[in-house]
Amino acid sequence: MGIPREGMPAADIAAALTVIRREDPPVHGGHVLAYVYDAGVEASATAGLEALGAFAEVNALDPTTFPSVARIENDLVGWGLDLMQAPADAAGVLTSGGTESCVLAVLAARERWRRRGGAGTPTLVMADTVHPAFHKAAHLLGLDVRTIAVDRTSLRLTADAVRSALDASRDEVALVVASAPSYAHGVVDEVPGIAAAAAAHGVPCHVDACIGGFTLAYARLGGESVSAMDFAIEGVTSIALDLHKYGFSPKGASLLLFRDAELRSGTYYAFSAWPGYPVVNTTLQSTKSAGPMAAAWAVGHALGHEGFIDAVGRAREATRRMARAVDEIPGLRVVGEPDSTLLALAGDGDQPVDPFQLADAMRRRGWTLQPQPSLGDLPRTLHLTVQPVSLESVEEFTRDLAEAAEEVQPLPWIDVSADLETAFANLPDLTSGGPLPAEMAGVHALIDALPPEIRDPALTAIFSALFTARRDEGSPPGR
Numbered sequence: 251m252g253i254p255r256e257g258m259p260a261a262d263i264a265a266a267l268t269v270i271r272r273e274d275p276p277v278h279g280g281h282v283l284a285y286v287y288d289a290g291v292e293a294s295a296t297a298g299l300e301a302l303g304a305f306a307e308v309n310a311l312d313p314t315t316f317p318s319v320a321r322i323e324n325d326l327v328g329w330g331l332d333l334m335q336a337p338a339d340a341a342g343v344l345t346s347g348g349t350e351s352c353v354l355a356v357l358a359a360r361e362r363w364r365r366r367g368g369a370g371t372p373t374l375v376m377a378d379t380v381h382p383a384f385h386k387a388a389h390l391l392g393l394d395v396r397t398i399a400v401d402r403t404s405l406r407l408t409a410d411a412v413r414s415a416l417d418a419s420r421d422e423v424a425l426v427v428a429s430a431p432s433y434a435h436g437v438v439d440e441v442p443g444i445a446a447a448a449a450a451h452g453v454p455c456h457v458d459a460c461i462g463g464f465t466l467a468y469a470r471l472g473g474e475s476v477s478a479m480d481f482a483i484e485g486v487t488s489i490a491l492d493l494h495k496y497g498f499s500p501k502g503a504s505l506l507l508f509r510d511a512e513l514r515s516g517t518y519y520a521f522s523a524w525p526g527y528p529v530v531n532t533t534l535q536s537t538k539s540a541g542p543m544a545a546a547w548a549v550g551h552a553l554g555h556e557g558f559i560d561a562v563g564r565a566r567e568a569t570r571r572m573a574r575a576v577d578e579i580p581g582l583r584v585v586g587e588p589d590s591t592l593l594a595l596a597g598d599g600d601q602p603v604d605p606f607q608l609a610d611a612m613r614r615r616g617w618t619l620q621p622q623p624s625l626g627d628l629p630r631t632l633h634l635t636v637q638p639v640s641l642e643s644v645e646e647f648t649r650d651l652a653e654a655a656e657e658v659q660p661l662p663w664i665d666v667s668a669d670l671e672t673a674f675a676n677l678p679d680l681t682s683g684g685p686l687p688a689e690m691a692g693v694h695a696l697i698d699a700l701p702p703e704i705r706d707p708a709l710t711a712i713f714s715a716l717f718t719a720r721r722d723e724g725s726p727p728g729r
């Protein structure tokens with residue numbers, strides 16, 4: 251319940267937190283193939299955590315009081331601009347993560363649109379595979395959304411589709427978004443053509459490289475041929491890449507980069523018409539810890555460019571080997587052509603493997619893969635964020651995957667669409683605070699079967715139940 255009446259000794263606190271964390275999956279080692287990014291280099295992980303602690307209490311709100319903040323941010327932004335082949339007058343901002351970068355990219359574009367006399371409601375043009383952070387941005391910032399279907403074979407947003415959408419639009423489009431790559435399928439949109447189409451209409455083009463920016467850049471620097479996606483493409487006006495993903499740093503850091511400082515100015519906010527300190531914010535947050543930025547700086551310095559080229563090379567090699575192994579497994583296929591280090595697996599052939607039951611079968615073998623529900627004609631899939639450390643366990647993974655697929659292939663797919671009520675009634679209690687039930691396929695099948703207008707409220711209801719406060723009973727605080 252909350253906190254105890256009397257303070258606890260440090261050793262007891264550490265022991266209690268260890269117990270609380272016991273049900274979490276491991277964040278290192280490569281058995282969790284979503285949410286975590288393990289370079290497999292102990293020295294860089296340690297350097298990051300030490301810097302995180304050392305700077306945790308520095309307030310990055312004010313770089314005039316804490317000069318270290320501007321120094322570190324300028325180094326990190328410079329690193330990102332170099333990787334993204336930005337021109338000399340490009341600029342950037344360090345944010346707390348991918349979602350904040352996406353929201354601020356949209357805000358910057360909206361402010362630019364307004365400065366140029368835009369009237370009415372600005373519109374975001376983007377793919378149906380774009381990360382939900384852009385829908386959230388539109389929701390928060392009052393933009394309309396025009397969603398374009400990606401090509402159903404390549405799963406990329408095509409230049410032709412964007413050109414047609416822009417040709418058909420009036421002058422209300424504030425921003426076109428492309429992904430490099432999309433999270434769900436791991437493929438890079440047709441960025442050069444999309445950016446050219448946007449430029450032809452005088453519209454900025456943002457590249458969401460939150461998950462692929464570091465991997466694509468370092469693969470290129472390592473001599474591989476990769477999809478073009480950065481500022482070397484004339485019409486690309488902003489790019490986001492997350493330090494806390496394939497920058498291998500602790501959570502809480504992302505880079506949002508702009509071709510010019512004029513576009514960046516839209517993310518800044520100042521207010522001094524109150525009797526307190528003049529507020530100047532470069533991001534949505536005001537008071538914020540300098541820990542994550544110091545950690546990202548430390549990881550960057552621990553690995554260096556050579557370390558990144560090596561780490562990304564290992565992740566790419568693991569991705570290729572895992573994809574080749576999937577090609578050999580009956581009933582399973584890789585969706586699209588993996589352009590970076592992400593894989594999406596779907597059922598295949600006459601007797602397709604149900605991805606949701608495959609996730610459970612893999613969980614029993616110690617692996618966490620991420621179920622992704624179907625969307626119209628886009629199938630259910632399993633997402634894999636492949637990491638450098640994955641190379642060490644490719645054989646173990648592919649053996650377990652083949653075995654799990656063989657076990658699941660004969661099973662009928664779980665489809666609860668005919669009786670949603672019973673499926674609801676049979677839902678496991680996800681709110682007990684314990685580990686997830688071993689069998690989650692039914693839950694995912696239920697989410698899959700729900701009509702879109704019910705899916706999102708149902709998901710928020712689950713989270714609302716998960717976040718139920720633990721209150722003191724009978725011993726109120728105070729003396």
Ligand SMILES: Cc1ncc(COP(=O)(O)O)c(C=O)c1O
Pocket residue numbers: 347348349350352381383429431432433458459460461492
């Ligand atoms: C392409 C892409 N954009 C945006 C995001 C959102 O990032 P975050 O979870 O750091 O807010 C993600 C997260 O995986 C992503 O893959």
